[in-house]
Amino acid sequence: MDLTFRAQWVAAGFSGDELRGFVRTGRLTPVRRGSYVRGDLPDDALARHILQVRAAMGELASDAVVSHVSAAVLHGLRIWGVRLDRVHVTRRRPTGGRCGALVHVHSATLDPLETVMIGGVPVTSLARTVADLGRMLPFEQAVVFADAAMFHKRPDRLEKADVLAVLDHEPRRPGTRAARRMLDFATGLSESVGESRSRVAIAAAGLPPPVLQWEVHAAATGAFIGRVDMAWPKQRTVGEFDGLVKYGRTLRPGQDVGEVLVEDKLREDALRDEDLGVVRWIWRDLSNFGPTAERLRSRFRPA
Known part of the structure; x- marks a missing residue:
């Protein structure tokens, strides 16, 4: 979006009254005094x-x-x-x-x-x-x-x-x-605001620092199951921050959010089949992370 200045308009022959008229009609919108954009901000x-x-x-x-x-x-x-x-x-x-x-x-x-x-x-x-x-x-x-x-x-x-x-x-x-x-x-290795805030919340709760972007493979076949946001491998527990943007970014052409949610559920089932505890949290949990921290502690296996 082009930014224009009052001096440019005056140099082009427009008067102050004309500029004020442009603002009133929405042709120009002030950004700050003496500077404008055409149309809306x-x-x-x-x-x-x-x-x-x-x-x-x-x-x-x-x-x-x-x-x-x-x-x-x-x-x-x-x-x-x-x-x-x-x-x-x-x-x-x-x-x-x-x-x-x-x-x-x-x-x-x-x-x-x-x-x-x-x-x-x-x-x-x-x-x-x-x-x-x-x-x-x-x-x-x-x-x-x-x-x-x-x-x-x-x-x-x-x-x-x-x-x-x-x-x-x-x-x-x-x-x-x-x-x-x-x-x-x-x-x-933090891939979003939510993951960065999650790490701060985890540290403040006194939990051990997680391994980030941990790849999980099936123990029996070695097949790749997925990459999780955070993991505590010794405690056999993984954590996932679920932001809405996350699903929008994983959509393939022609795919809807419902399909992604189903795939995510199947992935979570596969993680649990590998004897991993899975804990998920969302934006509002970051403002009061205590209950999520307790859920994580309850899933931790003895190291």
Whole structure:
């Protein structure tokens, strides 16, 4: 979706009254003061935030670099549990940060190597973005971002060493200890927000860390049965996070959700035939994981 600015319209000969008329009739929709899109804003919150970023960068100082949550959006990371009502930028100066209604300006040192260009906009590198988020966000949200950046199928997947280098550069900066904890916990094997949040909930419940993306084969024939989200092989127990998106992504052409559910039931039966306890949970269970943790403990066999 193209972003246009008031100055462009004025330079093309349109008056302020005409622009206001375009807004009233829906021909133009303001993104922020002085910037517009033709027609309506996109329904997708991430697409709207990208427009807000581009509009804000047209008004900010030339040394402003998109950072934090806004950088995560531009890098295409999974987004969960954070507000998108403000554009986050960092300026290379020791003081002078401010948080307004539309823009949060952070002040910090910023190495030129920690800046990349995305769509013609300067953005903090993936490593610097994850480090910044680890310093600023609660543990669960930070882990979601770190897991997404390190995801093993991501073409430019992040290595822990790259984030450590950023943290080591300013070891006394506030939040660095929390960022290191996030990084120690993060993994490239979590395939969704739900799986990342599940790992945090499992750890908070005091359960042993699971093996992720564990492949199950039939003991008798060696035939592949399936890959489970999480497993405790010694305890003969597997765990599956069931998000609705999961089923949409596994549909084959012409297949409906009902078929997927039947296949999933047959797969679960095959897992139980291998003497594995199976525990499933959904989004709402993540807000109160205690009952799910007890179900997992009840399925655990003595190691």
